[in-house]
Amino acid sequence: MPFFKRIFPEKNTRWRLVAIFLLAIFCGLGFFIAREAKMLSYMSDDPQACVNCHVMTSVYNSWMHSSHREWASCNDCHVPHNNIFNQYYFKAKDGLFHASVFTARAEPDVMFMREASEEVVQNNCIRCHVQQVTQVKYDGFIANHYSNRTDRQCWSCHKEVPHGKLHGLTTVRNNIAPIPTDKDGTVVPEWLREKIKNKDKNKNEK
Template sequence: MGKETPDNQSVFRKIYSFLKPPPKWQFPVIILLGIMGGLIIHTFYISNAVSYLSDDPKTCINCHVMNPQFKTWERSSHGRFATCNDCHVPQDNILRTYWFKAQDGMRHATIFTLRTEPQVIQIKDAGKQAVQENCIRCHQNNIHPIAVRAIGAASIIDEGQRFCWDCHREVPHGKVNSLSSTPYANVPRLTPIMPEWLSKFIEEENSKK
């Protein structure tokens, strides 16, 4: 008879025994894991991470650097019919949609956390392709098939791809190109991250001075 293979329970027990720290390190490890877990939860809370799963345009101004883009979109014709995701995220299937959002979100979070965002925000190549696809998807009834082929074809002059906004340059963000374009844009205020009880406590302490 062959040697019996261990069942799932014994496998999990071996993994647990391997990962379990020595007795003298168990308490410090628990404290360290608690601190790390708390920091992760706090980061998700202050970044309003759950909001990025939605299509709410206000999510895009969780970082203040997108205020000009939000305000110009809101005042445009697109502001009445399309959200940010309708234009800037692939819509052909749900897997590609959330994979794109995850990649873009991690890049944005890294840039905004390290404060390395440029004064002039430029769309990346992947974003250009997504916007181009969505332009055609929404306006396909108004575009002649020959024009669709011409948009995606290489130019005779520079052999570069043509995009819809090469002609429609001010749709929908106008001439906004930098963070200084609309410094006082009237945008929705973000929800305070400080707990209400702490805000009241600070106000009471300040009033005593």
């Protein structure tokens, strides 16, 4: 008795064989694409996940050379933090939109946030800088102090925070490739780290 007839003893088993074969191909391609696209990296807070797409190189580099690098990753600014379910829902929705645009090669030369993303970033600006925004000492002599600082977008004044002046895709050619940040958040090269260590060692010996 043939192998597949032993598995599917009833008649007309050919469609089952075809279905299993197509399902295996579909699952195999799915796992391959997930691995090549580094899909698991998007579940982390690692900023380098953002440069899986080369079009984000200039944005990544401008952030990496800003003061925000020491305090905030991409997710700290661009993902909501009100609850974990909304965080991953927004991340998935925004990520699928970005992936579809980049796959279709339909990205604009200069990228701007959509309205939902603007609201998230604004809320995160206030979340981190709430003391500067709501300092009560100014409320007494500056009219509408609180509303002036919360009713408008923070980047209407702080236009170069944290990504600087260069936002277009054409600036990528003038950027070096992304430098991996160390676990401690620094980008000090190994030779300089050794030099500092030796200098400190010589100082302690004296």
